[in-house]
Structures are given as structure tokens and as C-alpha cells.
Amino acid sequence: MEPAAIVLDLNQLRRSCGSCALHELCLPAGIGVADLQRLDATVKDKRMLDRGAMLYREGDKFDALYVVRSGSLKTFVQNEAGDVQILAFHLPGEIIGFDALASDRHVSQAEALERSSVCELPYAKLQQVASEVPALHRQLMRVISREVVEEHRHLVMMGRQQAQEQLATFLRSLADRYQRLQRDSTALNLPMSRYDIANYLGLVVETVSRLFSRMEEMGVLEVNRKSVRVLRPDLLAGLCRADAASKRKDAG
Known part of the structure; x- marks a missing residue:
């Protein structure tokens, strides 16, 4: 039965x-x-x-x-x-x-x-x-x-000072959603334009393009137009926390 x-x-x-x-x-x-x-x-x-x-x-x-x-x-x-x-x-x-x-x-x-x-x-x-x-x-x-x-997370992200942390948080959040939907969380497809990402984060598009290039140089990502592979999830997570750690250090 x-x-x-x-x-x-x-x-x-x-x-x-x-x-x-x-x-x-x-x-x-x-x-x-x-x-x-x-x-x-x-x-x-x-x-x-x-x-x-x-x-x-x-x-x-x-x-x-x-x-x-x-x-x-x-x-x-x-x-x-x-x-x-x-x-x-x-x-x-x-x-x-x-x-x-x-x-x-x-x-x-x-x-x-x-x-x-x-x-x-x-x-x-x-x-x-x-x-x-x-x-x-x-x-x-x-x-x-x-x-x-x-x-709420979006509002907090837009209020942060560090643009690099904003983009890193966006990408990590996207990876988390991929994982929840049982998709490969290291192989991200970005159907939105760089302009859309910049608008969402409250940045200018030139900054977003520059940050993608910088994160590639750091070995965090591999970017091929709209395809982004997360090579070092640990480094991406570290970038998400970088600004918060910096602020705590300044406060001390």
C-alpha cells in the first residue's frame, strides 16, 4: 500500500x-x-x-x-x-x-x-x-x-561602499540559487546584460566590466561573455566578506 x-x-x-x-x-x-x-x-x-x-x-x-x-x-x-x-x-x-x-x-x-x-x-x-x-x-x-x-539583501548590497563586494555578493547569491535548484553552482549563465547588473547593484556599467576583469586576474572567475565559471568559490566568499572585515578594522 x-x-x-x-x-x-x-x-x-x-x-x-x-x-x-x-x-x-x-x-x-x-x-x-x-x-x-x-x-x-x-x-x-x-x-x-x-x-x-x-x-x-x-x-x-x-x-x-x-x-x-x-x-x-x-x-x-x-x-x-x-x-x-x-x-x-x-x-x-x-x-x-x-x-x-x-x-x-x-x-x-x-x-x-x-x-x-x-x-x-x-x-x-x-x-x-x-x-x-x-x-x-x-x-x-x-x-x-x-x-x-x-x-532586504538587495537593499543592503546597494548601500555598501565597495563595488567589488557588491558584485561578489551578487555572483555568490546566484551560485546559491543554482545549488538550491540542483544546478551546477560553479557554471553560471548570465542572461542579463552588464548594464542590467550595474543597474541592479547601483553601479556604472564600466565599473562592473572592470570588476569582472579584475576577478579574472585574481583567479576567482573565468568569464566568457555571458558564461561565468567560478574557479575559486572560497576566494569569491572572501571577497563578499572583505568590506565588512575592513570596516571592523577601521572601527577598531
Whole structure:
């Protein structure tokens, strides 16, 4: 007799979206097979987005959360003068759209960085299933909490003085996310432009390009356009801590 709850292999699901898009919500929660199938039934067919296509715009009505199935997206805000501030980059398996939970309207915009596909989770149906499956509700709260933590980390990163530490922290955070998604955390693909990275970090693009070159010279990275291999994760971690150590030394 099959146990009520097992370690899930999402590849057993018949729906093509289930094996990827529900990874964040299902695998860590230990949801039983029957409940997983109920969740899987809420997923709409995947949507394809060409590079530069918008998933949603500021002011759009909130109907669903989205899981990146392939490719990548960026979320950003834009003021009346047209100035853009990038808020986050989103990788396969990650969920976006939480910005609209408070007001039922999106307060940011989401754009595909490359040809991408997303799976849609209609929020009303997701809420219904989550209310009936406590493990799913807990996991959904964990995912939302992680989004808040990432926003705080971004604010702290932009307030730091050392540009090298900012870029190192960005790359290490990306590596950590790769590891969480069971991808090679030393082979990073950067679908975003150098301008996007600079905007996200609050730097100028020339500084970002110079820092990549410097980190290559130090033996930390190997950079080939949008492909970055982390050669020395220990040195990368040390660069993330360098500014904090310097400040403690100055304070002493």
C-alpha cells in the first residue's frame, strides 16, 4: 500500500509543467501524491515569452503567480521620467508575482531576458488548495519569506561602499540559487546584460566590466561573455566578506 506522504519525484506527474514549475512548492514540502495531483491540476498551460516580452506591467490586475519554467526574467520599477530600477532576476523553478499580493495589482513589471516560458498558478485556485493542504501552505509562506529576505539583501548590497563586494555578493547569491535548484553552482549563465547588473547593484556599467576583469586576474572567475565559471568559490566568499572585515578594522 502506498504511503500517504512520500519524497516526491515530480517526473512521475503526467503534466509537463508539473515536473518543473512546481519544484519550489512541492519537493521541499513532502506533500502526498493525491494532494500533489490536486495542486498540479491548478497549473495552466505554459506561456512562451520572446526576449523583451512583458509578463505583466505595473497596474495590471493580479490573477496568478508565475513559475519560470525555462529562460529567465527580470522585475523592475519605472518612474514617470522613464528611469528604471531593477529589483530582481528570476531563474527556472522560481516563483514571481508576489508584488501584487497586498493591493491585487502589480506594482512592478516583469520582462523576459531571453526566450522563456512560464507556468501560471491562478491564485484563487492556489489559495483553495493551500487551505486544504497545510504542507503546501507552509511551503508557500516559506517561498514568500525568502522573497522578502532577498529584497532586504538587495537593499543592503546597494548601500555598501565597495563595488567589488557588491558584485561578489551578487555572483555568490546566484551560485546559491543554482545549488538550491540542483544546478551546477560553479557554471553560471548570465542572461542579463552588464548594464542590467550595474543597474541592479547601483553601479556604472564600466565599473562592473572592470570588476569582472579584475576577478579574472585574481583567479576567482573565468568569464566568457555571458558564461561565468567560478574557479575559486572560497576566494569569491572572501571577497563578499572583505568590506565588512575592513570596516571592523577601521572601527577598531
